[in-house]
Amino acid sequence: xxxxxxxxxxxxxxxxxxxxxxxxxxxxxxxxxxxxxxxxxxxxxxxxxxxxxxxxxxxxxxxxxxxxxxxxxxxxxxxxxxxxxxxxxxxxxxxxxxxxxxxxxxxxxxxxxxxxxxxxxxxxxxxxxxxxxxxxxxxxxxxxxxxxxxxxxxxxxxxxxxxxxxxxxxxxxxxxxxxxxxxxxxxxxxxxxxxxxxxxxxxxxxxxxxxxxxxxxxxxxxxxxxxxxxxxxxxxxxxxxxxxxxxxxxxxxxxxxxxxxxxxxxxxxxxxxxxxxxxxxxxxxxxxxxxxxxxxxxxxxxxxxxxxxxxxxxx
Amino acid sequence: xxxxxxxxxxxxxxxxxxxxxxxxxxxxxxxxxxxxxxxxxxxxxxxxxxxxxxxxxxxxxxxxxxxxxxxxxxxxxxxxxxxxxxxxxxxxxxxxxxxxxxxxxxxxxxxxxxxxxxxxxxxxxxxxxxxxxxxxxxxxxxxxxxxxxxxxxxxxxxxxxxxxxxxxxxxxxxxxxxxxxxxxxxxxxxxxxxxxxxxxxxxxxxxxxxxxxxxxxxxxxxxxxxxxxxxxxxxxxxxxxxxxxxxxxxxxxxxxxxxxxxxxxxxxxxxxxxxxxxxxxxxxxxxxxxxxxxxxxxxxxxxxxxxxxxxxxxxxxxxxxxxxxxxxxxxxxxxxxxxxxxxxxxxxxxxxxxxxxxxxxxxxxxxxxxxxxxxxxxxxxxxxxxxxxxxxxxxxxxxxxxxxxxxxxxxxxxxxxxxxxxxxxxxxxxxxxxxxxxxxxxxxxxxxxxxxxxxxxxxxxxxxxxxxxxxxxxxxxxxxxxxxxxxxxxxxxxxxxxxxxxxxxxxxxxxxxxxxxxxxxxxxxxxxxxxx
Numbered sequence: 001x002x003x004x005x006x007x008x009x010x011x012x013x014x015x016x017x018x019x020x021x022x023x024x025x026x027x028x029x030x031x032x033x034x035x036x037x038x039x040x041x042x043x044x045x046x047x048x049x050x051x052x053x054x055x056x057x058x059x060x061x062x063x064x065x066x067x068x069x070x071x072x073x074x075x076x077x078x079x080x081x082x083x084x085x086x087x088x089x090x091x092x093x094x095x096x097x098x099x100x101x102x103x104x105x106x107x108x109x110x111x112x113x114x115x116x117x118x119x120x121x122x123x124x125x126x127x128x129x130x131x132x133x134x135x136x137x138x139x140x141x142x143x144x145x146x147x148x149x150x151x152x153x154x155x156x157x158x159x160x161x162x163x164x165x166x167x168x169x170x171x172x173x174x175x176x177x178x179x180x181x182x183x184x185x186x187x188x189x190x191x192x193x194x195x196x197x198x199x200x201x202x203x204x205x206x207x208x209x210x211x212x213x214x215x216x217x218x219x220x221x222x223x224x225x226x227x228x229x230x231x232x233x234x235x236x237x238x239x240x241x242x243x244x245x246x247x248x249x250x251x252x253x254x255x256x257x258x259x260x261x262x263x264x265x266x267x268x269x270x271x272x273x274x275x276x277x278x279x280x281x282x283x284x285x286x287x288x289x290x291x292x293x294x295x296x297x298x299x300x301x302x303x304x305x306x307x308x309x310x311x312x313x314x315x
Numbered sequence: 316x317x318x319x320x321x322x323x324x325x326x327x328x329x330x331x332x333x334x335x336x337x338x339x340x341x342x343x344x345x346x347x348x349x350x351x352x353x354x355x356x357x358x359x360x361x362x363x364x365x366x367x368x369x370x371x372x373x374x375x376x377x378x379x380x381x382x383x384x385x386x387x388x389x390x391x392x393x394x395x396x397x398x399x400x401x402x403x404x405x406x407x408x409x410x411x412x413x414x415x416x417x418x419x420x421x422x423x424x425x426x427x428x429x430x431x432x433x434x435x436x437x438x439x440x441x442x443x444x445x446x447x448x449x450x451x452x453x454x455x456x457x458x459x460x461x462x463x464x465x466x467x468x469x470x471x472x473x474x475x476x477x478x479x480x481x482x483x484x485x486x487x488x489x490x491x492x493x494x495x496x497x498x499x500x501x502x503x504x505x506x507x508x509x510x511x512x513x514x515x516x517x518x519x520x521x522x523x524x525x526x527x528x529x530x531x532x533x534x535x536x537x538x539x540x541x542x543x544x545x546x547x548x549x550x551x552x553x554x555x556x557x558x559x560x561x562x563x564x565x566x567x568x569x570x571x572x573x574x575x576x577x578x579x580x581x582x583x584x585x586x587x588x589x590x591x592x593x594x595x596x597x598x599x600x601x602x603x604x605x606x607x608x609x610x611x612x613x614x615x616x617x618x619x620x621x622x623x624x625x626x627x628x629x630x631x632x633x634x635x636x637x638x639x640x641x642x643x644x645x646x647x648x649x650x651x652x653x654x655x656x657x658x659x660x661x662x663x664x665x666x667x668x669x670x671x672x673x674x675x676x677x678x679x680x681x682x683x684x685x686x687x688x689x690x691x692x693x694x695x696x697x698x699x700x701x702x703x704x705x706x707x708x709x710x711x712x713x714x715x716x717x718x719x720x721x722x723x724x725x726x727x728x729x730x731x732x733x734x735x736x737x738x739x740x741x742x743x744x745x746x747x748x749x750x751x752x753x754x755x756x757x758x759x760x761x762x763x764x765x766x767x768x769x770x771x772x773x774x775x776x777x778x779x780x781x782x783x784x785x786x787x788x789x790x791x792x793x794x795x796x797x798x799x800x801x802x803x804x805x806x807x808x809x810x811x812x813x814x815x816x817x818x819x820x821x822x823x824x825x826x827x828x829x830x831x832x833x834x835x836x837x838x839x840x841x842x843x844x845x846x847x
Binding site: 034042 | 383384385390391392395465466468530531532533534556557558559560562563566567569570572573603699724725726728729730733743744745748754755758759764765766835
């Protein structure tokens with residue numbers, strides 16, 4: 001019941017959020033120099049002419065006042081229509097479905113790999129804290145955390161594609177082709193997660209109840225799996241949730257390097273092309289995903305830590 | 316920049332470890348028959364088949380720098396890639412020597428009054444569905460193009476009439492000498508408009524290949540057109556991967572995942588040159604021009620003259636590592652309308668010009684006049700290597716005592732070109748769109764044109780442009796174009812820096828991938844061979 005109330009409250013909150021972010025995004029695209037007509041006509045470096053530019057702007061409706069353009073877009077969204085791409089005239093929904101699906105797959109696989117790697121490494125590091133494994137993992141996590149994804153991707157390509165010839169450079173959606181994009185995103189993320197998980201587990205392990213359990217003769221592994229993991233999981237969920245949202249919109253560099261046609265690449269191209277219809281569609285998707293992830297995070301938080309009351313928290 | 320630097324470092328490492336040797340491999344460009352003056356014809360096109368009529372088969376894997384959301388050749392610039400994919404053909408094509416060569420057309424002839432063009436189609440041209448191309452279908456295509464593509468809406472003003480099954484005429488309100496050049500644009504590709512069900516995903520065209528699978532803005536797969544009208548098609552098909560990242564492209568090439576790419580960067584060129592047995596590198600000065608506008612509204616004549624005497628195109632080209640050819644004028648020096656001259660780099664003459672105009676060196680070693688330091692605002696955008704051009708220019712000007720600062724914008728058309736707020740404005744565009752100089756000169760030098768933003772004003776130039784607009788004799792057109800460009804050079808209104816090279820890299824003996832053409836849109840053909 002409480003969860004139901006929370007979901008209803010969130011849906012109400014999301015409406016002003018949508019209006020606010022789409023208005024701001026539309027405004028930003030509008031005031032940025034250049035427009036979709038100019039970008040479209042000059043995309044291959046052919047000289048522009050004012051006459052053709054004016055005619056194209058008229059045809060695209062770009063000569064209308066800002067508020068009319070935004071209003072048109074906004075009310076068509078209310079009718080369930082995200083509009084048409086200014087670049088190629090395709091329906092925005094059609095244009096976004098496939099890339100969004102691909103990015104969700106990429107982000108989900110990345111998240112799964114990152115969680116498995118970082119949780120396992122953090123668990124054994126804490127179990128053998130200050131030991132050799134712990135020290136090595138801290139250095140490795142520091143390196144992964146410091147290296148940008150594109151550097152990791154080029155290094156992975158060099159060693160795994162060129163030297164070992166185990167994977168293709170071109171992702172092209174195949175299972176084998178997914179390995180390098182996923183690793184390029186997962187390794188830096190694992191570095192960040194490892195440090196977070198390790199620190200949460202160490203904090204939990206220093207609590208008095210752990211000392212009591214030890215005094216009662218429980219083994220370290222039992223305490224770790226039985227109590228510490230559960231205690232440390234709750235704070236970690238927020239970070240994981242936010243990281244998933246970031247992956248959906250922030251994997252553009254990796255998508256470009258591996259020729260993986262995801263939503264991030266589509267959004268970047270749309271921004272360059274001043275294709276506000278696609279940019280707005282992307283923003284709506286991101287807002288929805290972030291809201292859903294936050295909602296799931298809060299629900300999971302309350303499940304993992306019953307002391308937290310979902311209807312009393314100030315979200 | 317940081318991203319690029321990182322990638323370059325990683326690739327340099329790759330190159331150093333993986334490859335040795337440094338010999339280039341640049342075969343001679345092919346030749347094409349000159350189209351002549353106002354009448355062109357070709358009776359040999361159907362003879363360009365493999366002697367034994369056999370097909371070697373195989374699939375070519377290539378990288379494409381762009382990928383569009385539609386294959387409809389009449390929309391936007393989609394035809395540029397349809398032509399590259401070997402799917403579409405126009406009535407005429409551009410030869411390697413910038414001449415217009417008949418393709419689907421047999422000939423194009425202008426009437427004595429210069430107002431009517433008569434186009435005769437070849438007898439044996441068929442679409443991939445086996446239907447034959449006739450004059451009625453050709454006219455329908457031109458009408459459709461004019462209707463759906465703003466850039467060609469001027470064809471609405473022309474009257475088109477079918478004379479017989481293979482002949483049609485185009486009548487223009489004024490003399491229109493560049494009709495055949497227009498008909499050679501990829502956008503003038505012929506589609507079977509009556510029998511195409513999905514123009515965006517599967518247009519029925521006349522090229523040696525037809526679409527097999529199409530992913531909007533992604534991978535495109537083509538297969539052999541069994542009904543190809545112009546003889547044997549060597550390959551079974553080709554796959555084009557949309558690849559934007561240069562490092563990924565070079566690794567895919569090294570890995571053998573792709574066998575062909577165009578637009579190689581300087582680091583890729585270095586990499587491939589190191590292994591000439593595996594990679595063939597073809598470099599052709601192409602049509603994309605880097606140039607700058609000198610603002611006559613803010614700069615004295617002597618300052619503009621000094622800038623042009625100081626900027627060293629050879630030095631800039633060397634910094635760009637073989638991706639450009641230093642320019643004298645806006646067009647390739649190989650073309651008839653590329654015969655212009657400009658003064659050699661001469662820093663002493665430049666400083667003498669400045670000093671003659673009252674500029675003196677101040678304590679900081681920079682020129683000033685009336686107590687005000689000369690500080691040029693160089694505007695550029697970070698694309699087409701203009702960032703490198705701007706930095707090298709700033710360095711060269713600084714060495715000669717001219718202070719300058721750089722202003723980078725994301726969109727030049729909406730910023731410094733729109734406001735005129737610059738001293739030197741860098742820009743890049745296609746100067747030679749289809750073998751004729753009028754389009755570029757009219758766009759940049761004509762009073763009131765889109766790029767008329769630097770205060771260049773010449774009655775003589777306007778008069779010559781009017782003559783060029785209506786002149787039908789190609790040699791006279793070249794003469795007029797050379798005179799016009801020379802006026803712009805002598806006036807120091809512009810500086811033409813370099814023409815981008817079209818650099819094609821082919822692996823393991825692949826040939827016939829448009830490697831000798833200076834135009835970006837030619838690639839896969841019936842003659843493309845895997846060389847195995």
